[in-house]
Amino acid sequence: MQHISSVSPLVRHLSAEARRAPESGIVEVINAGRERDDLVPLWVGEGDLPTPDFICQAAKQSFDRGETFYTYQRGIPELRQALAEDHSKLYGKPFSAERFFVTGSGMQSIQIAVRCVAGPGDEVVYAAPAWPNLPAAVELTGAHAVPVAMELHDGRWELDVERLFAAVTPKTRAIFLNSPCNPTGWVAGREVLQAVLTETRKRGLWIIADEVYGRFFYGAGTAAPSFYDVAEEDDMILYVNTFSKNWAMTGWRAGWISAPRALGQVIENLIQYSTSGVPVPTQRAAIAALTQGADFLADQISRAAAGREAIVSTLSQVPRLQLSEADGAFYLFFSIDGVRDSRQGALDLVRETGVGLAPGVAFGAAGEGYFRLCYASSLKRLETAGNRIGDWAAQYKVAG
Numbered sequence: 001m002q003h004i005s006s007v008s009p010l011v012r013h014l015s016a017e018a019r020r021a022p023e024s025g026i027v028e029v030i031n032a033g034r035e036r037d038d039l040v041p042l043w044v045g046e047g048d049l050p051t052p053d054f055i056c057q058a059a060k061q062s063f064d065r066g067e068t069f070y071t072y073q074r075g076i077p078e079l080r081q082a083l084a085e086d087h088s089k090l091y092g093k094p095f096s097a098e099r100f101f102v103t104g105s106g107m108q109s110i111q112i113a114v115r116c117v118a119g120p121g122d123e124v125v126y127a128a129p130a131w132p133n134l135p136a137a138v139e140l141t142g143a144h145a146v147p148v149a150m151e152l153h154d155g156r157w158e159l160d161v162e163r164l165f166a167a168v169t170p171k172t173r174a175i176f177l178n179s180p181c182n183p184t185g186w187v188a189g190r191e192v193l194q195a196v197l198t199e200t201r202k203r204g205l206w207i208i209a210d211e212v213y214g215r216f217f218y219g220a221g222t223a224a225p226s227f228y229d230v231a232e233e234d235d236m237i238l239y240v241n242t243f244s245k246n247w248a249m250t251g252w253r254a255g256w257i258s259a260p261r262a263l264g265q266v267i268e269n270l271i272q273y274s275t276s277g278v279p280v281p282t283q284r285a286a287i288a289a290l291t292q293g294a295d296f297l298a299d300q301i302s303r304a305a306a307g308r309e310a311i312v313s314t315l316s317q318v319p320r321l322q323l324s325e326a327d328g329a330f331y332l333f334f335s336i337d338g339v340r341d342s343r344q345g346a347l348d349l350v351r352e353t354g355v356g357l358a359p360g361v362a363f364g365a366a367g368e369g370y371f372r373l374c375y376a377s378s379l380k381r382l383e384t385a386g387n388r389i390g391d392w393a394a395q396y397k398v399a400g
Contacts, residue, residue: 059284180328185329
């Protein structure tokens with residue numbers, strides 16, 4: 001990758017935060033392989049199904065009604081109520097629509113949540129490896145993202161809560177926790193969530209809870225353990241989420257924040273000064289997803305579970321490959337003996353086999369040496385990918 005400072009002398013006159021915005025290590029691999037005829041793209045966090053028709057029709061009908069004007073900054077009342085009712089069903093307790101704020105994507109939810117609690121000179125501590133957009137969002141505010149590496153024990157990723165809070169300093173304003181985790185598939189148990197919540201209460205810290213993959217859970221129950229299971233209404237927690245994963249809506253750019261209602265005007269202001277709200281047709285589509293999408297979501301989860309089983313079965317037979325069987329989300333995070341440079345390994349893999357994976361180093365230093373594979377895909381595609389990866393791993397020559 002070309003370093004951004006070498007692109008033009010004009011760049012030196014930009015803000016430090018803009019100059020520090022990292023290039024995507026995943027996009028580099030995509031660019032290296034996107035033109036292949038035999039491409040098996042498993043590098044990004046989305047499935048291979050388009051948005052279902054009933055969702056698209058809701059947006060079309062909204063356009064036909066002429067709903068193309070400015071709208072509620074917090075989201076249209078019908079969508080906020082639908083979010084409250086959906087959460088009530090999932091977590092078995094009442095939710096007020098006043099907790100929910102519609103955003104222009106899960107990414108914008110993270111940006112707003114970070115801006116709510118951190119600014120220049122502050123710190124946000126997070127568990128790593130992590131989706132690279134998280135630390136980038138923190139750094140772009142002028143704050144500092146502080147990673148705390150999880151560890152792999154007996155094939156399972158684990159978070160040491162004591163180590164997490166040992167990284168807290170007087171500058172720390174928040175703990176960011178993503179569970180189920182992208183990229184590892186790690187899921188925080190209820191006891192971990194309670195321990196984190198107890199400690200943040202003592203220290204007066206915020207929690208930013210990324211529970212985007214909460215429905216993609218392979219344990220008992222209909223959802224992964226959540227801070228909703230242990231927290232009170234007014235705990236210092238900002239939940240960030242998106243419609244992208246559950247209902248195959250990655251291209252729609254619609255998400256939400258759940259927060260104590262006392263923050264309502266602040267969050268509305270931050271939406272106003274960024275996007276001024278989400279288009280009404282998009283919000284109508286989101287309502288359809290919530291109110292009519294139960295069967296599609298169940299199929300999505302079942303499909304991911306089958307993909308998980310299939311790719312784990314194939315790759316666990318590869319002698320030089322080590323993997324951890326994810327408890328949630330829809331990613332396999334694995335390593336191959338002797339492949340220490342995941343960026344070069346991912347580039348070699350896509351150029352030589354057509355299989356596109358995300359390099360682990362794109363998720364921070366704690367991810368180096370690993371690859372991330374998205375298994376929210378057809379079994380045929382996963383079979384092809386698994387066989388090619390196995391053959392490639394068997395013959396891969398490590399430089400030096």
